[in-house]
Amino acid sequence: MTYQEKKSIVSIISAILIFVSFSAYKYVRYPEEGLEPTEALRYWGSFVLVLTLVSILAHIVISIVFNIVFRITTGEKEPTFADELDKHIELKANRNGFFVFILGFLLAMGALAIEQPVQVMFVTLIVSGFISDITGSVTKLYHYRRGV
Amino acid sequence: MGKNLVGNHIRKLRFNHDEMTQQQLADKVGVTRQTIVALEKGNYSPSLELAFRIAHAFSMPLEEVFFYGDNTEE
Numbered sequence: 741m742t743y744q745e746k747k748s749i750v751s752i753i754s755a756i757l758i759f760v761s762f763s764a765y766k767y768v769r770y771p772e773e774g775l776e777p778t779e780a781l782r783y784w785g786s787f788v789l790v791l792t793l794v795s796i797l798a799h800i801v802i803s804i805v806f807n808i809v810f811r812i813t814t815g816e817k818e819p820t821f822a823d824e825l826d827k828h829i830e831l832k833a834n835r836n837g838f839f840v841f842i843l844g845f846l847l848a849m850g851a852l853a854i855e856q857p858v859q860v861m862f863v864t865l866i867v868s869g870f871i872s873d874i875t876g877s878v879t880k881l882y883h884y885r886r887g888v
Numbered sequence: 889m890g891k892n893l894v895g896n897h898i899r900k901l902r903f904n905h906d907e908m909t910q911q912q913l914a915d916k917v918g919v920t921r922q923t924i925v926a927l928e929k930g931n932y933s934p935s936l937e938l939a940f941r942i943a944h945a946f947s948m949p950l951e952e953v954f955f956y957g958d959n960t961e962e
Binding site: 743 | 919923925926930932934935
């Protein structure tokens with residue numbers, strides 16, 4: 741299995757771990773009694789913001805650890821540049837990821853339009869962000885294995 | 889992916905050029921070994937620029953390295 745394939749798999753696993761563990765951490769801290777609308781907005785706003793920051797930091801750390809483990813276990817260096825195949829696959833992954841996110845964004849706006857609670861809109865947005873991340877990594881894995 | 893119509897003789901040509909490794913060819917044309925693997929397996933059609941660089945690495949005309957047709961190597 742190539743470096744890029746392993747990296748895509750690590751990216752999928754880490755995205756799932758980060759999302760599930762952060763959501764579980766926040767879930768137990770969710771106020772049991774109903775929130776005021778302004779408090780609810782603040783809660784979900786901080787949820788999205790902190791999840792984004794935690795996710796970026798965790799991805800950086802996991803990427804560094806992965807590169808170190810890859811070097812030790814295979815004795816190879818990770819590719820230092822992205823060639824035209826890598827860029828081609830990256831573009832396809834971004835396209836699919838954005839498509840999923842836009843779909844989730846529209847669903848979230850639809851939830852507001854049909855007068856669903858604001859939580860539904862935020863949960864839809866957060867889940868679509870997570871699925872778009874996974875979609876991007878799965879797209880990369882697929883194209884590295886099956887070709888472009 | 890079954891729709892690749894640009895085939896190539898890269899594998900055969902590498903062996904005819906002192907059994908050049910995929911990594912050596914990759915270094916010569918400025919791509920990763922993964923890309924050479926994908927080209928040889930018919931999983932990727934190179935850009936025109938890369939196709940010319942590969943042909944140049946073998947000192948051959950483009951049409952003797954790449955062919956247009958089905959994706960099975962002749």
